Amino acid sequence: MVSVDGGKSGSLIQVRELDKTYRRGNEDIHVLQGLNLDVDQGDFVAFMGPSGSGKTTMLNLLGGLDVPTRGSVTVAGDEITHMSRGKLTEWRARHVGFIFQMYNLIPVLTAFQNVELPLLLTKLSKAERRKHVEAALAIVGLADRMHHFPRQLSGGQEQRVAIARAIVADPTFLLCDEPTGDLDRKSADEVMELLRRLVDEYGKTVLMVTHDPVVARIAKQTLHMEKGVLVEAGARQEVVSGGAS
């Protein structure tokens, strides 16, 4: 279970007193201020909050794409906040699967080649890579689109290829920043159904930012970003009706 009071121990992802301050001109913008978070293996968390509240900033810190001003992020026992740039890069390759809102796929590579990218950083042989890529594409239901280029796929299919790429190297957790932000309802539902299956059937850990309460409802838990910290959104039902009213 997810918690935000910073008192838990032994969780997969442990965030303590995280601060992130940006400097714009001579003004400091305190985006995250003492943020705490604990995520367990198999959790499926949705983060919501107004635009500019710091959701992407937090995800970037969790994924080792950025470093905090203060505080720590520990994943599976590794403190990532003090790693060098190079070490962080290696760590990302092993532990994080990213799914962004846009620009996920390299347009000049086929679906297969896109999914294969993370495996190029491993010692796997060509045949082994092929096996893993095909398995990942089968999970997202696109085995038959292997040799299509991104422009030959729909937006929803592109996101599913991105998900296949995020899971192909079997990372410790997935970070999704508005994965359905660019999709219509039906495609969004398909993508969310896929994420839910990854959690339920494959035991993956998924952290997702979304603006869409319907999408957030699929997650097991929803947290709100408020004034630089996370707060529990109360019962799931409440969030949904709150968003709908």
Added chain:
Amino acid sequence: MKFARLIWANLVRKKVRLLLTIGSFAVALFLFAILGVVNNAFSLAGGVVSANRLVVTNRTSIINLLPLSYRDEILRVPGVSYVTHYNWFGGVYQDPKNFFPQFVMDPSTQRQVYPELKVPDQQWKTFLNDRQGAIVGAATMKRFGWKVGDRIPLHTTLYGLANVPFEFNIDGVYHGTHPQDDETQFWIQWDYFRENVPQAIKGQIGWYVIRIANPDDAPRIAKTIDQMYINSPNETRTETESAYAANWVKQFGNIKFLIVTIGMVVFFTLLLVTGNTMAIAVRERTPELAILKAIGFSDRAVLGFILSESMAIAIAGCVGLLLAAGAVPALAQAMPGMLPPLVMTPRLLLSGVGAALLVGIASAILPGLGAMRLRVVNALRRV
């Protein structure tokens, strides 16, 4: 290499742009090679330069003559192995534009001084027994479609010979042993020439070429010879063959400077063109580079991809060097005799490849470093 597919896919993503960039490289390298060939030709003017040879000319000017009597005196200088002598015949074959150099030479010493210019023994024997004989370089034979046995009329206005209808029998053909060897010369017998010139210049030669035993002795021998004739009516200037060639090239003024300048401008332009192309190519793929980095590709890998791309373009552009290599014989054919021999050397081709790679690296280094420093969070932040 497993990244080859990614590099290749990026390379061919904009085919027109790729072709244009390769084209820029090819054109620049073509020019580079042609300019290099011309430059080499001037440097090698007068054939292959040997450290074993000294040239003795009249100090006043190379068109002033020297007495033949110097020959035996020079031969007595310690360290001198052979002495041979030449006159510039200056004949015209049918039309002045059919220029090729004709040397009045001494058959008894020619082969000792220029051993690299080979004549088959049988042909040489015929030549020795034929006062009106000629030995002709393979290039000139080919240029005019001559065969051994042909009779060639030449008309010279020098040495008061304007009224003598000279005709020569081609007795043999000489070939060089190095690609740079001058194969355009037309050799005429000294004895035949001497018979025909007016009494006053019967014993006058144009210049001596000396073969010395040890190149280290060159400065001493040159000095000794020039000392021997100091204050005589015909003072000498003795220099190494390379110094002689360099002086000869000076006649063309600052052509080397011009060639080098043009070459540099060409490469500078190429650098700007490809640098700009690489910068655009990298900028338009900023989000993709960010994705690669998010996935776990290192900064160095990203730099490597971009460098590989521009190196691949540079290498493809080396087709321009091949085209130049193909064009040089045709070029040499088209302007025969106007210049010293035009030859494409492997060394020139190699330096062309080197220059291409250098431009390849230089044009990619700034965009590459930019890509290397690119931060994922900034690159993916809104559009």
